[in-house]
Amino acid sequence: TESRAWPVRDRPRRVGVSSFGLSGTNAHVIVEQAPVVEEPEPEAVTGLPVVPVVLSARSEAGLAAQAGKFLGRVAGESSASLLDVGFSSVVSRAVLEHRAVVAASDREELVRGLTALAEGELSPSVVRGSVRRAGATAFLFTGQGAQRLGMGRELYGVYPVFAAAFDEVLVELDARLGRSLREVVWGEDAGLLNGTMFAQAGLFAVETALFRLVESWGVRPDFLVGHSVGEIAAAHVSGVLSLADAAELVVARGRLMQGLPAGGSMVAVEASEAEVLPLLNAEVGIAAVNGPRSVVVSGVESAVAEVVGKFAGEGRRTSALRVSHAFHSPLMEPMLAEFGAVVAGLSFGSASVPVVSGVTGDLAEDWGSAEYWVRHVREAVRFADAVSFVVSRG
Secondary structure, X not given: OOOOOOOOOOOOOEEEEEEEOOOOOEEEEEEEOOOOOOOOOOOOOOOOOOEEEEEEEOOHHHHHHXXXXXXXXXXXXXXXXXXXXXXXXXXXXXXXXXXXXXXXOOHHHHHHHHHHHHOOOOOOOEEEEEOOOOOOOEEEEOOOOOOOOOOOHHHXXXXXXXXXXXXXXXXXXXXXXXXXXXXXHOOOXXXXXXXXXXXXXXXXXXXXXXXXXXXXXXXXXXXXXXXXXXXXXHHHHOOOOOHHHHHHHHHHHHHHHHOOOOEOEEEEEOOOHHHHHHHOEOOEEEEEEEEOOEEEEEEOHHHXXXXXXXXXXXXXXXXXXXXXXXXXXXXXXXXXXXXXXXXXXXXXXXXXXXXXXXXXXXXXXOOOXXXXXXXXXXXXXXXXXXXXXXXXXX
């Protein structure tokens, strides 16, 4: 036998191999050239504005020693990217009791942080601590008032998971809003965004995308809590509402609220619920119980001023909220029937993660009824009770 060139033609190369045994056994195999597999182009690695570098040890002294060793390796491996260093710090080390994180935007900041950690000094880029008993995790979805122009834009540019989730939500919201919510949230008109309809829809979009991002990192909550409109996002990510139905609910809620006559006021008061209740009437109610001595009153401006004046006269702290309407007050009642009709057309499932109700401060029940979501608009947000509930569960 001898080696010979095997010419390449316009078809796969094939060869027949025969074997003739001495006992008369014959075998013949045809072998075909393997197909050419095109290698996919490597995906571009998305850079991060800040990279966490994680260290752990069994003691404070061990943590400082680890920082010193890490500092030596970083100095000796100048070719390694900061993202690779951060990734390796998470996947290649055991997770021990004493921990620290150096949040670095570049190699120089990492060196400064590691140096401070090794020498026992303080640094704004270093967070350190020790393990406590593992407890349950709760996610809170905030309510109206937290919106701001540009919210979510930087996350959208850095994290593909956030971007995909945000885009998916906007498809449903835009169809119901009649215009691009992205242009409002990332625009320049703060007054337009602060309008109830766009504010509530924008918060729903950002909160849902944030949840999907954290979920993609393997973080799983034991409980979900939503403050006012934030409970709609909690209901969606828990599986109770589909994205389409959640979008229908949040847009209808914001549109009907915004369509009410402007006016009324909301004021945060340093007082307990028990102190405020005797002062209420048909024109003013409690909008939120945020703490043992933190209550928001809402309603007709003159009636609210009368309640607030009593506590201000006693030297209690009060703070007027910048709102267009008196939410969670008697002034919401003209929208309730139409809103209930919208809710009646939605479908509700079961929660995959327990959600604490802002109406009762306990595990949410009767979510599938229009009555629950009407109460959710009209009655007080029992945020303090919701927080107490999740604290009691560890």
